[in-house]
Every structure is written in structure tokens, then in C-alpha cells.
Amino acid sequence: MLIKKTKNSDETENNVTDESIFNDRRRIIKGLGFAGMGSLLASSQQAHALSLFGSSDEDSLFKTRELSFSKPEKYQIEEPLTPELKATRYNNFYEFGLGKDDPFENSQSFSTDPWKLVIDGAVENPITLDYDDLYSLFDIEERIYRLRCVEAWSMVIPWVGFSLNKLIAKAKPLSKAKYVSFRTVFSPKQMPGQKSRYVGGGIDYPYREGLRLDEAMHPLSFMAVGVYGKTLPPQNGAPIRLVMPWKYGFKSIKSIVRIELTEDEPKTTWSMLAPNEYGFYANVNPKVSHPRWSQAKERRITSGGLLNRSRIDTQMFNGYDEVASLYSGMDLSKYY
Amino acid sequence: MYRIKPAHITGIKVITHGICLGFIALFYYWGFTDQLEGDPVKILIHQMGIAALNMLLLTLALSPIAKTFRQSALIKLRRLFGLYSFAFAALHFTNYLVFDLQLDWANLFEDIIKRPYMTVGFVSIIILFALSITSPDNVKRKMKKHWQTLHNFVYLSGALGVLHYIWSVKTSVGKPLVYLIIITILLVLRKDKAKHWIKKQFKA
Known part of the structure; x- marks a missing residue:
């Protein structure tokens, strides 16, 4: 060696x-x-x-390609990036298995082209995006976001994509629309976790997530089509995924095929599986413990081995204070 | 019928040392030189924890296997396998305390008291520690019948270790379930022994 x-x-x-x-x-x-x-x-x-x-x-290996994009000043943060090899080899994506390296190991032959992303429900103008639309319908930009997993580790990742609000605006939501529901592709042939309960952790697939419409329209809510300057690899949610930087990572649903605007609060995968542990909101909050572990601190995954002192305090809303007004008057220990 | 001979047992012991020490050396080498994909601290904690459970379940499987296949020589491996289970468990715990908590003792005590999965894991390790320091032959002789009473706690340690694993993950369907099934089988195989032991306690 x-x-x-x-x-x-x-x-x-x-x-x-x-x-x-x-x-x-x-x-x-x-x-x-x-x-x-x-x-x-x-x-x-x-x-x-x-x-x-x-x-x-x-x-x-799955083939990714370089993307061209702008780099708005506002979203370039100072914190050191998580190395690409760690962010692309240490993932939670139970459709490909429960181990942190399973998503990489089991997803390299995943097919993303052709792809179909449907936006429908309570909208005036339902739309369907095909694979090329994902990269061409909107101007794409790079944003460096902190990602905080509910398991108390975090990364700093340069995503490439566009604001979710641009996509929703294009579909013209009706006034009765209050929530946005998301679904991951259901493809048991390609995703061993969807084929077998024991590989996929007993989750009722397809994976689903949801946001309140005002959360979804917040400029920080992001649809990523790329990471580290290239198109997304499958383990990170190719070809298109949500990134919600102020919420725990499991809200950032991967490989999305459907976005539906609804009147009622949609059911979400983790709160269906363990409602006492995972709520609909899942905002990063150091004061509200997971029933089985504390959320007060996190381990930041950057470079450096065992001796790297990377245990840091977790910040309210993962440091994205600008979203606080969305939750004014709400008891966040009740709506966790 | 073929019987495993003492010379074979020595061979198995040498191989066990090689694999266990090699496993530890490699993972710490990768950990210190940042060659593990993802969080080296979490990965080392996880690997050492799983290795401890595997060695413990293997230790508990030795006597049923020896009985079924009439290979009494295998019993001689129990101490070594058990000691390696404790060694891995101790590394698992040390990784957590030193590299994850960075010696924040207050946090450690809070975890052990407040979080059930930590409590059961800690009790499991304490038991393994007690069994390890009482494992030499001369200690065994001195303890007389108390030795067996103490060492029966290995079953509790195994059960708590598996419980700790199940409670520490987001969903237990999958590998944790496999461990639950194995430990259940290993404990059910001892049900006569347990009945006997309980009766004896009431008589005494």
C-alpha cells in the first residue's frame, strides 16, 4: 500500500x-x-x-457529467466542505440498503434517463418534466448548505440546482393548496430495499415527504440536480432531490418523481413509521431531543481522521435563522 | 467419527488472534489516516460494537455446537472468544468516550442515566468486564461455586448487547432482527439450565 x-x-x-x-x-x-x-x-x-x-x-461507476452554473455570493459559506468522497460514500438511502455504504455499493447501475417528474394536485397548470428539462428549465446555481442528519452528524455540501419556489410557481398553485407532498420513485427492480423488507428496513415504500406550502416557497428550499459541480450520483438522489437545509436530512427526499399540492397535511414516511420519534416538521432543534439520543451537538464530517476534533454545537434551524418567522407562535417541542 | 484434537484448537486460537488483532490494527490505521469513507469515529464505534456482538454470540454458540456434534474440545475456545468480545466492547466504548464525546464525562454520565440504549449497553460491558477479570484459572479456583454463578451473567450480557444494538438504530428490521433471532435461539437452548438454576436458588 x-x-x-x-x-x-x-x-x-x-x-x-x-x-x-x-x-x-x-x-x-x-x-x-x-x-x-x-x-x-x-x-x-x-x-x-x-x-x-x-x-x-x-x-x-454511475456516469455523472459536469454542469455549468452560477455561484451566487449569498450562498457561498466559509465553513470547510465535506470531501466529495465522503459525501458520496456515506449516505442514508434505505431503498439501497441500511448500511452507510450500501447506497453507493448497490446503486451504480441505477437508471435516471429517461426520467419523469410530475407536478400536479391543487394547481392550475400541472406539468411534467423530462430528464433534459431538469437541467434546462431553470437557470441553475451552486449553493453551499450545511446538512444536519437526525442521527447527529453533519456535512457541508455544494449543491447545484434551483429554488423549489420557481418550480411550484410554474405550476400555479390554487388558493386551496396548503401543503406540498413529494414521492421517491418506486422501482423495486433497481432498488433492493423496495424489493425486500429486510433490506429496506420495513419502510412502506415509496418514500414520501411533505412541506407546508409557505416552507416550500421559502427561497432556501432547493431542488438539487447536481453536487460538487456534477450531476447527482444515485446514492445522493439522482437525478433530482429536495434539499431543506434547516430540517433534518430525512426531509430532503431523493430521486423525486411526483410533487403534489394538497389541502391536507400529507403523510410522511418517518412519521408514519415512528410518530413519537419523527414529526412532520423535523426542524433542526438542539433543544428537542430525539427520544433515544440528544440533538444538542453534532459531529461535522470533514477531512481528518479519528483525532479530528469535530464535535460542535447544533444551531437552531441549523443556523438558518431567516426561517424562524415561518414558525412564530408554534410550540416547536410539540410540532417537532 | 472425526474429532477436533487439541492441536487443532491451538491452530484455531492462533488464527483467531491473527484475525482479531489484524482487524483492530487495520481499522485503527484507516481511522487515524482518514481512509474510512464517511465519519471515521462513527465507523470505528460501529465496527467494534458489531465485532463485540459477533464474538459474544459465537462464544455462546460454542457449547450447543460442541454438544450437538460431540466436539468437546471446542469448549476450550470459550474463554478466548469471550475475552475478544470484551476487548472489542471496550474499544467500542473507548471510541465513544475518547473520539466522539472527547472525554466529556458529564455527557457520558447523562447518556448512561438518561438514555435506555446507553444504559443497557453499559451494563452489558460491565458484565463482560467482570467476566474477563475473573477468567484466569487461579481466580476461578478461588471463587469456587460463585464463579459459575457470576459467569451465568454472560447470557444477560448477550441479551442486553443485542437490545442496545436494536435501540440504537432508526429501524430494527434487517440486521438487528437477525441478531435478535440468533440470541433468542441461543437463550432458548439454555432454558433447561435456567429452570434448574432457578429451582436451586429457591431451595438454597
Whole structure:
């Protein structure tokens, strides 16, 4: 193995681990798998070691392409970015399995073209976007957002896309529309978690999410079609996903095929599965604990190994104070 | 019938040391050099926790396997497997305290008291610790019949360890369920022993 010596003072770019080293690691893990008994210790990472064809070679990776976009000053933040290799290899996307590396491992042959995204329900002008529309209907821009997972880890990610309010405005919501409901594609052939209860964590698929219409119209609410300057890879929600920076990550639904405007509050996947743990709002809130763990702090995933001191205080609304007025007068410990 | 011989047991022990120590060395090497995809702290906590559970379930599986296949030599592996289970559990806990909480002791105590999954996990580790320090032969001799009483707590430790795993994840359908099924089978296999033990306690 190649051992690269680095000083602690080396910053950001240098600290980003070379992809070849990651792949070296995978090869070693695969070797371990063949030691037979190694699998007794194995967790998800080693489980893959036993599958002969679960390869991460260059050729078998999903093909992404470069996007061109603007970079509005307002959304370029100072905090160091999470390295691309971490944001694209450490994901929750239960349609592809429950382990953090399952979404990457199991999604590389996912097909996104052709794609259909329907916006309908209580609208004057229902629309359907095809694959090319996703990138061409609106001017796309890059926004660097903090992402806070309900599991108390966080990342800083450069998304590429457009404001959700542009898309909704195009469909012309009727005055009776109060909520927006979202659905992930249902494709059990491509998504092992949808095919088997045991791979997909017992969730009733398709995954669904929802927002109040005023939340959805807030300029921060974002539809991403790309990340790190390129189109989204499947594990990050290709070809189009929601990004709600002031809410826990599970609100940011991936691989969306339908957006429906409704009069009533839509049912959402996690609050259906465990209503006492996950509410409809899911705003990042350090003062309201998850019933099983605290939300007061988070581990920021950047570069640096075990000794990187990255445990930081969680901020109200994940630091996006401008959304506070949406919830004035609401008891946020009740509407969690 | 084929029987596993003491020489084979020595071989299995050597292989066990190799795999367990290699596993630890590799994961810490990757952790310190930032070669793990995602959060190295969470990944190490998770890997060591799963390894501890695997070794513990394997330890508990040894006597039913030895009985069924009439391979009494396998019993000699119990101590080593059990000790590695504790070693992994101790690393799991240390990772959490040192790298995740960064030695915030107040936070640790709050977690153990307030959060049931932490409480059961902590009790499980304390039991493994007690079993480990009483594992040498001379301690066993000194403790006489109390040794077996203490070491029966390994079943409680296994059950609490699995419960800790189930309560720590967002959804337990999937791998946690597999662990639940395995520990249930291993405990049900001991139901006669448990009945016997309870009767004895009432008589005494």
C-alpha cells in the first residue's frame, strides 16, 4: 500500500484522500472476506467483501457529467466542505440498503434517463418534466448548505440546482393548496430495499415527504440536480432531490418523481413509521431531543481522521435563522 | 467419527488472534489516516460494537455446537472468544468516550442515566468486564461455586448487547432482527439450565 506522509498543518485539498487509496482499502477488505472467518467480525463493509462482483472499479461507476452554473455570493459559506468522497460514500438511502455504504455499493447501475417528474394536485397548470428539462428549465446555481442528519452528524455540501419556489410557481398553485407532498420513485427492480423488507428496513415504500406550502416557497428550499459541480450520483438522489437545509436530512427526499399540492397535511414516511420519534416538521432543534439520543451537538464530517476534533454545537434551524418567522407562535417541542 | 484434537484448537486460537488483532490494527490505521469513507469515529464505534456482538454470540454458540456434534474440545475456545468480545466492547466504548464525546464525562454520565440504549449497553460491558477479570484459572479456583454463578451473567450480557444494538438504530428490521433471532435461539437452548438454576436458588 502507498503510504503518503502528511503534516497536520496541511489543509483541506491535501487532506482529501485520493480515490485510489479508498479503492486500495476496498481491495484489502475483499481479501479479508476470503479469509473466511474474517466475515464473523464483519459488519456491512465486510459483508460486501463476500460478494465477488460488488466492485467499485472505475468502469462500473454511475456516469455523472459536469454542469455549468452560477455561484451566487449569498450562498457561498466559509465553513470547510465535506470531501466529495465522503459525501458520496456515506449516505442514508434505505431503498439501497441500511448500511452507510450500501447506497453507493448497490446503486451504480441505477437508471435516471429517461426520467419523469410530475407536478400536479391543487394547481392550475400541472406539468411534467423530462430528464433534459431538469437541467434546462431553470437557470441553475451552486449553493453551499450545511446538512444536519437526525442521527447527529453533519456535512457541508455544494449543491447545484434551483429554488423549489420557481418550480411550484410554474405550476400555479390554487388558493386551496396548503401543503406540498413529494414521492421517491418506486422501482423495486433497481432498488433492493423496495424489493425486500429486510433490506429496506420495513419502510412502506415509496418514500414520501411533505412541506407546508409557505416552507416550500421559502427561497432556501432547493431542488438539487447536481453536487460538487456534477450531476447527482444515485446514492445522493439522482437525478433530482429536495434539499431543506434547516430540517433534518430525512426531509430532503431523493430521486423525486411526483410533487403534489394538497389541502391536507400529507403523510410522511418517518412519521408514519415512528410518530413519537419523527414529526412532520423535523426542524433542526438542539433543544428537542430525539427520544433515544440528544440533538444538542453534532459531529461535522470533514477531512481528518479519528483525532479530528469535530464535535460542535447544533444551531437552531441549523443556523438558518431567516426561517424562524415561518414558525412564530408554534410550540416547536410539540410540532417537532 | 472425526474429532477436533487439541492441536487443532491451538491452530484455531492462533488464527483467531491473527484475525482479531489484524482487524483492530487495520481499522485503527484507516481511522487515524482518514481512509474510512464517511465519519471515521462513527465507523470505528460501529465496527467494534458489531465485532463485540459477533464474538459474544459465537462464544455462546460454542457449547450447543460442541454438544450437538460431540466436539468437546471446542469448549476450550470459550474463554478466548469471550475475552475478544470484551476487548472489542471496550474499544467500542473507548471510541465513544475518547473520539466522539472527547472525554466529556458529564455527557457520558447523562447518556448512561438518561438514555435506555446507553444504559443497557453499559451494563452489558460491565458484565463482560467482570467476566474477563475473573477468567484466569487461579481466580476461578478461588471463587469456587460463585464463579459459575457470576459467569451465568454472560447470557444477560448477550441479551442486553443485542437490545442496545436494536435501540440504537432508526429501524430494527434487517440486521438487528437477525441478531435478535440468533440470541433468542441461543437463550432458548439454555432454558433447561435456567429452570434448574432457578429451582436451586429457591431451595438454597
